[in-house]
Amino acid sequence: MNSERCVPSSETNIFKMSLADISNKFTEITLTEIIKKAGGTKYTSYKFGEPFKKGDSYLSKVFRISVYGLNENNGKIVEVQLIVKAMPENMTRRKIFRSADFFRNEIKFYTCIIPAWEQFQKRRSPQRPFNQYPNCYASYCDGENDFIALEDVNILGYSSPKRQEYNSMEECMLIMRTLGRFHGVSLAFKALEPEKFEECCMCLEVSPTERETYFAQKYRSWYKDFSKLACVVAQDAIKQTYPAKLSVVSHGDCWTPNFLTRWSPEGKPEATVMIDFQLARFASLALDISFFIYSCTSQILRESHYETLLRTYYESASEMINDLGADPDKVLAWSELLKEMQSMGRFGCGMGIESLPMSMLEDDEVKDLDEITGDATLSDVWDIKPFTCARKRQRLADIFKHAIDLVSQSSVKLEEFTAVLTKISLLPSTVQFRKHSLMILLTRIRFVSRKNCLAHELLAIILKRTFHGSKWMRSWPRMQSAVGIGQIAPYLPHDSRQSFWLSKRFTSPILAALSIIQKSFAVQTH
Incomplete structure (x- = not known):
């Protein structure tokens, strides 16, 4: 034939x-x-x-x-x-999603970063080289006709789980091992061949002085409206990049759909590959870790197995570093990893505000992006509506609970604090709570220590949300007396003590929670 x-x-x-x-x-x-x-x-x-x-x-x-x-x-x-x-x-879709910028970045990842990694690993001869990504067969980049042709790993048995679901513990362990190996290449490369590593990373720069691909200042007009949901936390975290010791070539978009998993005949996850490197950047390794943990795991799993997940990541990264010939104790100490997660962990919470609502959309709720016309903006397309499903509201609220627990030195339990946030989370800003309902909520969380500025800030936000204009001003003295908010001033960042209470910046509990987390870090670190 x-x-x-x-x-x-x-x-x-x-x-x-x-x-x-x-x-x-x-x-x-x-x-x-x-x-x-x-x-x-x-x-x-x-x-x-x-x-x-x-x-x-x-x-x-x-x-x-x-x-x-x-x-x-x-x-x-x-x-x-x-x-x-x-x-x-x-x-319009190209402009809104900055397709040209992100295509250029992913193409550079495959044509610059991957070849440099492959050459480095060839020189070091590891027993288990890192190759958990699709092969790139062709690409073109001119800002107009860009494309990238990648190996279809589905034929090798890899598939993406349903984006609306949590990852199981087995899947999380596998992904953390893969992420540890991914970061381990950067850490070993930087330790053993720093000049070549720096040259390799330069290709991800947006400009000679700016490596940020997502929240760079030059793109402020692009993200400023939508970033009301995320950038308070995320932009601050992303700025803290090079030359931090634990900065790596990070994936930048570490949520479930970007880890394709292969399953054994017994239904166990046995291997995973990473895809979609449009947001690859040189940044703290904690950004990828926290993004994945907050966006893809349940509150129960985080509370029970957070340290286990970090240990799994740490051991996998250390094995990769050792396999490449560097000293893992010097390159990535366990104590340094914990400090990095504490100082940068809020990034995952911030990005969860963006990724979780989108990931929980049902198929019939997804907009047809090719129907976008005119002068639409990012916030028009990513028009996040209040969730009607209590389970989805709970999942979003749980992010804040764990993030606050993680950074707070207080032993106070925050279950009721989270319950309040869940109760008011994602309600339209026009909704007014009746005064007696508000007082019930305040009573429920008065158990929180008066030194816990996180809870008191939330109380103030609830009050502001309920009493606007003259109503707010008339009610403020009585409410302040009822909950003792005046006592928390010493525990707030100085620049917020006067302006925080009367500002009208916070129009939703979600924005409030982001501010709470941001300020909690300021209190902890200053």
Whole structure:
């Protein structure tokens, strides 16, 4: 049989798409290059796979495609199954999600970072090199026709769990081990070959003086409205990057869909690969860890196994560092990891505000991004509505509880504190609590120590939310007397003691909680 007849013809595609639907620069020349990278000599045909559903990607349009060719030297058929990400056709969507910036960053990750890592590992000859990412077969970057063609690891048995669900403990342990190995390469590279590592990281810079790819000052107009939900915490954390000792090439978007898992016949998670490096940056390793823990685990798991997860990460990173020839005790001490998590852990809470509401959307709640028109903004597209499901509200509120518990030196229990937050979380700002209901809430959390500024700040916010304008001013003295809020001034950051109470910045409990967490760190560290 003629070998070429064993592969489908491009004309028989059941999905009516062409190469130009991907990009004007994705041509048969590209397919020939892909076949040659896979060990063939001649491209013969291609076939599109089933399209992705809306909501699977915001920054790009995504295609499945199989490319077929021959090795004319031995007559063998070559087949390459790919996931190809390309720029959205909708120009407003491109602008809103800064597709060009993030495409450039991911392409640089695959064309600069990965080759440098591979060469470093080749020089160090580890027994278990890190390679838990898809191979890149082709890419193009000009800001208009960008694409990146990656190995489709689904055919190797890897799949993404449903984004609305929590990760199990077994999955979390596997992901923490993978993340430890991922960061371990950077830590060993930086310790053993610092100049080459610095040169490698330079490719992720947005400009010669700015490495931040997401909350950089130059993009403030892009994120300023939406960032009311997240940047109070996240931007502050991201700024603390190079040259911190525990800074690494971080993934930047460590939530469940970006860890594809392979399962054993017994239903156990046995391997994982990392995907989607658009937000890769040089930053504290704690950012990836905290983002994953807060966005993808349940409150029960965090309370019971937080240290176990950190230990799993630490041991995996140490093994990778040792395998590459560096001293893990000098490169990543356990005590330093704990300090890093305490000082940077709020990042995960901040990013949880962004990722969790989006991850909990049902398929029929996801907007069709290609219908975006006109002068829409990021906050128009990521229009987060109040949750009607109590379970979803609880999941979001739980993030704050653990973050506050983590940084607070007080032994006070915060279950009721969280219950209050849950009760008012995500209610429209026009909702007014009746006074007697408010007093019931205040009574329930008066058990909190008067030195616990976190709880008292929340009390003040509840009061402000309930009494606006003249009502607020008339009610303030009685409320202040009732809960003793005046006693907490010494425990607040100085610049907030006067302005905090009368400002109208905080229009929702979520923003309030972000401020609480931010201020708690300020109190702990000053």
